[in-house]
Amino acid sequence: xxxxxxxxxxxxxxxxxxxxxxxxxxxxxxxxxxxxxxxxxxxxxxxxxxxxxxxxxxxxxxxxxxxxxxxxxxxxxxxxxxxxxxxxxxxxxxxxxxxxxxxxxxxxxxxxxxxxxxxxxxxxxxxxxxxxxxxxxxxxxxxxxxxxxxxxxxxxxxxxxxxxxxxxxxxxxxxxxxxxxxxxxxxxxxxxxxxxxxxxxxxxxxxxxxxxxxxxxxxxxxxxxxxxxxxxxxxxxx
Amino acid sequence: xxxxxxxxxxxxxxxxxxxxxxxxxxxxxxxxxxxxxxxxxxxxxxxxxxxxxxxxxxxxxxxxxxxxxxxxxxxxxxxxxxxxxxxxxxxxxxxxxxxxxxxxxxxxxxxxxxxxxxxxxxxxxxxxxxxxxxxxxxxxxxxxxxxxxxxxxxxxxxxxxxxxxxxxxxxxxxxxxxxxxxxxxxxxxxxxxxxxxxxxxxxxxxxxxxxxxxxxxxxxxxxxxxxxxxxxxxxxxx
DNA sequence: TTTAACTCAATGTGATCACAAATATTCTTT
DNA sequence: AAAGAATATTTGTGATCACATTGAGTTAAA
Numbered sequence: 454x455x456x457x458x459x460x461x462x463x464x465x466x467x468x469x470x471x472x473x474x475x476x477x478x479x480x481x482x483x484x485x486x487x488x489x490x491x492x493x494x495x496x497x498x499x500x501x502x503x504x505x506x507x508x509x510x511x512x513x514x515x516x517x518x519x520x521x522x523x524x525x526x527x528x529x530x531x532x533x534x535x536x537x538x539x540x541x542x543x544x545x546x547x548x549x550x551x552x553x554x555x556x557x558x559x560x561x562x563x564x565x566x567x568x569x570x571x572x573x574x575x576x577x578x579x580x581x582x583x584x585x586x587x588x589x590x591x592x593x594x595x596x597x598x599x600x601x602x603x604x605x606x607x608x609x610x611x612x613x614x615x616x617x618x619x620x621x622x623x624x625x626x627x628x629x630x631x632x633x634x635x636x637x638x639x640x641x642x643x644x645x646x647x648x649x650x651x652x653x654x655x656x657x658x659x660x661x662x663x664x665x666x667x668x669x670x671x672x673x674x675x676x677x678x679x680x681x682x683x684x685x686x687x688x689x690x691x
Numbered sequence: 692x693x694x695x696x697x698x699x700x701x702x703x704x705x706x707x708x709x710x711x712x713x714x715x716x717x718x719x720x721x722x723x724x725x726x727x728x729x730x731x732x733x734x735x736x737x738x739x740x741x742x743x744x745x746x747x748x749x750x751x752x753x754x755x756x757x758x759x760x761x762x763x764x765x766x767x768x769x770x771x772x773x774x775x776x777x778x779x780x781x782x783x784x785x786x787x788x789x790x791x792x793x794x795x796x797x798x799x800x801x802x803x804x805x806x807x808x809x810x811x812x813x814x815x816x817x818x819x820x821x822x823x824x825x826x827x828x829x830x831x832x833x834x835x836x837x838x839x840x841x842x843x844x845x846x847x848x849x850x851x852x853x854x855x856x857x858x859x860x861x862x863x864x865x866x867x868x869x870x871x872x873x874x875x876x877x878x879x880x881x882x883x884x885x886x887x888x889x890x891x892x893x894x895x896x897x898x899x900x901x902x903x904x905x906x907x908x909x910x911x912x913x914x915x916x917x918x919x920x921x922x923x924x925x926x927x928x929x
Numbered sequence: 930t931t932t933a934a935c936t937c938a939a940t941g942t943g944a945t946c947a948c949a950a951a952t953a954t955t956c957t958t959t
Numbered sequence: 960a961a962a963g964a965a966t967a968t969t970t971g972t973g974a975t976c977a978c979a980t981t982g983a984g985t986t987a988a989a
Contacts, residue, residue, distance in 0.1 A: 509941095
């Protein structure tokens with residue numbers, strides 16, 4: 454039945470208030486983001502439907518939506534797969550993150566009040582705890598929450614969907630990066646960011662965000678490490 | 692049959708080599724981009740299917756894809772509509788364009804060779820011609836082609852889908868802006884951009900792109916004009 | 930042994946149907 | 960005449976089926 458590498462996806466209980474399509478979408482999105490589906494692995498509607506125990510219809514819609522967000526790639530054959538990563542693409546994704554997220558941060562700055570700043574501090578504290586406990590998955594999630602909370606302070610903000618698309622594309626590779634991070638001493642860029650917020654210093658905030666992103670992927674500075682990661686997750690050969 | 696405002700969509704002949712879903716997607720995308728569907732107007736699958744003379748299935752998929760690109764908005768009721776525009780959102784979209792597109796331009800610069808530069812020059816000539824003939828629709832399309840050609844010079848580029856999403860959201864409002872543009876004397880920022888390219892001057896290129904975008908929406912500097920545009924296309928009241 | 934042609938299973942696309950929720954309409958009551 | 964309740968209609972969601980195309984597997988010829 455499983456001709457290629459078997460797919461192991463984290464299944465969550467489906468909330469009745471949510472449509473099947475939405476549940477499938479969230480499930481697949483989580484799987485892609487966490488590298489549970491190897492890049493290059495061909496996905497078929499019926500196979501996923503069978504794994505998730507739903508009819509093919511919701512899977513079709515979820516796949517199309519993920520493809521529209523660049524989380525999946527539709528080949529000419531109309532086959533769907535997780536896009537393969539290259540070193541150059543990885544660099545472009547990171548630089549795009551820096552450009553867009555530092556912009557989003559600066560645009561959000563005028564809207565950040567004391568309440569939100571407290572929330573950010575609390576998130577930062579939770580991140581430190583998770584880091585001490587070595588719960589890298591939690592660190593990754595909380596880190597995203599930190600960035601999201603910052604950018605969405607701007608009520609007219611329009612870039613978050615674009616940013617989330619980049620996160621999704623970096624997906625498994627951010628995790629690999631994170632797993633190497635605890636070996637290094639890590640300057641707390643979040644603290645620098647919050648100090649910049651207190652001073653309403655947009656430039657300092659942008660630099661803190663930039664540094665945070667760049668250090669989160671610091672290993673990309675050593676091409677051989679990045680290459681080994683990419684090779685490691687190269688997945689099925691074409 | 693047509694309870695609300697009737698929808699007039701530009702219908703093109705469907706190429707046999709293209710799937711119905713793709714054709715519906717392109718058709719609806721063009722309609723949204725050109726403001727043929729009023730913001731706030733509720734769209735139903737069956738109504739569109741009837742207009743386009745296809746079954747509901749391809750319409751469902753196309754709508755979902757457009758929603759994933761932020762071209763359409765799914766309300767809580769699971770109804771779909773073209774998002775309404777606000778002055779603040781308009782500003783945010785334009786600033787996002789500047790941030791991302793100037794970044795994309797700088798990233799593309801090292802890859803631009805003489806051949807591509809010639810293509811850009813030719814596109815610029817075509818734009819001038821269309822402008823003289825007052826063909827604003829053509830100007831708009833060619834202008835997009837110019838920007839696209841520039842950014843895609845970078846073979847590892849990842850931001851074009853994000854940029855296209857912004858174009859789609861600005862959609863009809865860019866056209867409104869363009870229609871007001873011929874009244875002003877327009878500095879040819881494209882020429883400035885190409886001179887910067889020849890000099891391999893990234894900063895000058897970014898400034899030219901920024902100016903090009905900003906002037907394309909110069910009327911946004913006068914809030915009352917922008918407001919009247921938004922009111923004008925406010926569409927169906929909620 | 931290799932390659933080309935043929936066969937057959939698997940897949941994506943699209944149509945149709947059923948159903949429950951949401952919306953609009955009509956009817957009743959005050 | 961106005962407001963609330965009951966009914967009817969419309970709509971999105973999801974399942975199932977049919978069909979053309981793609982890809983794999985097999986056989987036969989060189």
